[in-house]
Amino acid sequence: MDKINRTKVEKPDCLTDNDKKWTLDWKTRIKEGKKFTWHNYKTMDCQKTISKALSQITNSHCSYCGIYKLERGRITPTIDHFKPKSIYPDLSFEWSNLFISCNECQKYKGSFFPNNKEQNFRGNFYPKNIEPLKPDDKDYFFDYWFQIDWRSNKILPNEIRTKDEQKKALITINFFCLNEDGRPEAREEELLKYTKTQDINIFSYVFFLERG
Template structure:
């Protein structure tokens, strides 16, 4: 899970909802969603005749250089063009349009994560997060390993993150192996176009 810097919240989320209600749009949308009885699916509202998710998706993509926020997979496919809610929208409806809760993620990571959430789950855009503080890359097996001798707090976070995101699913391991085999001898290949960039750091 490669660290990235979150971009400022798009204005469309923080603009006043209306002249009568000057609270940010994302707050109003969260309150509306909380009132829904079925929260397994979210139909994004329209702003100026365009879906809200379409208005903010490009910014989400730009902040990770079009890589998955969790596994750093690249490029994102059409099946990946949905927004992942770090805190699941079904359990945290008020955060359904909260900018800090929205991530771009590949279909694999979205499926693995599903509706799982734990306060221990690491955020790739958290200021204090650093991959090398929790994990190391096993270049022999191409697996992501938890560092030995971590503090209890860090160990719990690393274990929970690995459990929820399933870093070492066999397909992910094979994908990383192919990335390494294909690009380890190409030091001048554009870094932003590499899949699983943390392998090459």
């Protein structure tokens, strides 16, 4: 959940060359009830290429919760569609819609996305027409949108922002389930392990540690 700069890494060629073709293929597969596939490109596994590039952008942290280190066998990295590919097939191979994520965040998000109707999902209310913050948005700064309750280690909307901004922050917290299933405790544990002489980037929840 730290500031993500997508321009750090070039969009992989496989997307530049094939995004339109693969998007059409996915739309057909949806109609046929088939599963999504990442395809190969010039004998390369496109999934691996994209996953590697996205991991470089975040230094192997989850783009959403900040857990580290995403790697095979431990916390498996997965390519997540910020806007779900089932609802927004046109964004299925769109570079700016792809993020490296931990399994947990992807599972939490599922194929839900707030839209132009009021909705309830996972016990949370989503008003219409307010989208969660996208981690690579240019105005996405953790400090701007959020604050931390140090007693509970929960992430909360920044109370000095406008009502609408606080709504957006709250939707983002709920969308990524940042305060659920032991996540505040996991952040506190990481904070206790971290000492300021160490490289902060090899820890989880960098945004949280910076303020601790």
